[in-house]
Amino acid sequence: MLTIDSGVLLAVIVFFRLRRRTEARSRFDERLTVVIVLALGVLIAPTPAGQGILNVLQQLASGVTQAGR
Template identity: 70%
Template sequence: MLTINVAVLLVVIVVLRLRTEARSRFDEKMTVVIVLALGIMLAPTEVGQGIAGFLGQLVSGVSQAGQ
């Protein structure tokens, strides 16, 4: 339960950071670290597994369409 709440907070932070222009390299690196932290938080949850399954199907469909 706590993981989802922290994940939601990280999603909000990522959205806000992506809507503003990065002022420096540090801002860009910080955004990458936050996105990686979000990925680590979501990976073991049901939501994360659902996203991974969806992305797997999407990549599979795109690769088959390219052949």
């Protein structure tokens, strides 16, 4: 039995959608890509990898904020 993680599948779809040239995209394509990326974020967020990404982004944001003072 073959199982495919939905997060991995969405990541592959996003990768191939973002490889296309920007000029060739319609507004519908851009909106669809945004929806797919948001769905991927929702799937990744509760996982340990998602929590690690969140921690890195929080540290980066706090570093940028402190550098701006």
